[in-house]
Amino acid sequence: MDEALVERMREFGETIFAEMTQRALAADAVNLGQGFPDTDGPAAVLDAAVEAIRSGRNQYPPAIGVPELRAAIAEHQLRFRGTTVDADTEVLVTAGATEAIAASILALCEPGDEVVVFEPYYDSYAASIALAGAVRRTSVLRFPDFAVDEASLRAAFSPRTKLVLLNTPHNPTGRVFTRAELDLIASLALEHDAYVVADEVYEHLVYDGEHLPIASLPGMAERTLSISSGGKTFATTGWKVGWVTGPAALVSAVRTVKQFLTFVSSGPFQPAIATALRLPDSFFAGLRDDMRARRDLLADGLADLGLPVSVPQGGYFVVADAAAWGPDGLAVCRALPELAGVAAVPVSAFLDDRTSGVTLVRFAFCKRPEVIKEGVARLHKAFSTA
Numbered sequence: 001m002d003e004a005l006v007e008r009m010r011e012f013g014e015t016i017f018a019e020m021t022q023r024a025l026a027a028d029a030v031n032l033g034q035g036f037p038d039t040d041g042p043a044a045v046l047d048a049a050v051e052a053i054r055s056g057r058n059q060y061p062p063a064i065g066v067p068e069l070r071a072a073i074a075e076h077q078l079r080f081r082g083t084t085v086d087a088d089t090e091v092l093v094t095a096g097a098t099e100a101i102a103a104s105i106l107a108l109c110e111p112g113d114e115v116v117v118f119e120p121y122y123d124s125y126a127a128s129i130a131l132a133g134a135v136r137r138t139s140v141l142r143f144p145d146f147a148v149d150e151a152s153l154r155a156a157f158s159p160r161t162k163l164v165l166l167n168t169p170h171n172p173t174g175r176v177f178t179r180a181e182l183d184l185i186a187s188l189a190l191e192h193d194a195y196v197v198a199d200e201v202y203e204h205l206v207y208d209g210e211h212l213p214i215a216s217l218p219g220m221a222e223r224t225l226s227i228s229s230g231g232k233t234f235a236t237t238g239w240k241v242g243w244v245t246g247p248a249a250l251v252s253a254v255r256t257v258k259q260f261l262t263f264v265s266s267g268p269f270q271p272a273i274a275t276a277l278r279l280p281d282s283f284f285a286g287l288r289d290d291m292r293a294r295r296d297l298l299a300d301g302l303a304d305l306g307l308p309v310s311v312p313q314g315g316y317f318v319v320a321d322a323a324a325w326g327p328d329g330l331a332v333c334r335a336l337p338e339l340a341g342v343a344a345v346p347v348s349a350f351l352d353d354r355t356s357g358v359t360l361v362r363f364a365f366c367k368r369p370e371v372i373k374e375g376v377a378r379l380h381k382a383f384s385t386a
Helices: 003-010 015-028 043-054 067-081 096-108 123-131 150-156 181-192 248-258 269-275 283-303 329-340 371-382
Strands: 091-094 114-119 135-140 159-166 193-200 224-229 240-245 319-322 359-363
Touching: 003 159, 015 329, 043 193, 043 269, 067 091, 067 240, 067 269, 091 096, 091 248, 096 123, 096 193, 096 240, 096 248, 096 359, 096 371, 114 123, 123 135, 123 159, 135 150, 150 181, 159 181, 181 193, 224 248, 283 371, 329 359, 329 371
Parallel strands: 114 135, 114 159, 159 193, 193 224
Antiparallel strands: 091 240, 224 240, 319 359
16 A cells, blocks of 8 residues: 555544544433434435335335435536536436535546645545545635635635635535635636536525535536535435536546446435425525524524634534633543533544634534533533623
8 A cells, every 4th residue: 555645644543423422322421513413304205215125125226316316416416506517427326425525536647746735624625635645725715704714715726726616505614705806816817727616515504695616606517516415404314315416527527536436326325316406496595594593593592602713604513712611622622521411523623724713612513402402501510700
């Protein structure tokens, strides 16, 4: 095995999510760390999965995904994004968005290529870049508004830039990138002839502002791979059904890599996600409104503790500055399950420049309201000075 690759991967070790979830279980803590819902998705979607299992759809699905899901993804892109994609050549079903991201990076990057990433970034991004032998170049989004820093972003580009990895709505900050920010990213991608991989898994969870796909901007459709999944929107994170859409040539390149990663996955869950994508507009509006209320419940509870809080525009998470609880967010999060009976995740786990967020902590609000209230109550009991 390539010793350099082994050394590159050694830095990653166990994910922060696995560590904090284990600490939560050991302490019987309220888990506001890992971003998974604690309720099931819509009954019609679950029933569709059961029907698929019972009707014998349990073997390998087609390599590019079952036809009804690919058609539903194409319908979704037209319905919500106003873009037309060919279900047979411009859509690829993957084992969740994580595989889609990894396969896209491996397909488009060669050793020594540079990938521009906004930090804090989801942890799998760095691992996938390292597996490709590429180099990550970061631009920092800073608390509390997490706006794009133009000077920092321009400095991240170079003649070796091959790819921009964009996540909006953004995990962990909840930032929904503005049209001006996306225009800047697009102009730099065009200037450097770089591809864009757009991670849009929180596309239906926007509470303030509007999700604008970068693929819809002038000159970007032909160089952008757009990625999403059913896990976050339909509370089916364990099903691992994701997808990539984009130009046929780029999707074909991703498919070539994907076949040697998982080959195929999630057979009976694919038709169920097709059912989910065709749910009425009222479902998506209701989901957004319900999650906005949960966001406000958690953000207000943390603010009442005296913590500076960044209220997210989208996604699953609230970021707070826990400097009052200690100078190191990682140490704070390791202590919280025993100290307060609550689990959270340090934002420093998603940073190269750890000085930009060493005291920041991420809390998940994709939980039942009563669970959020219990978590907030435990934090108040442990830290309130009242």
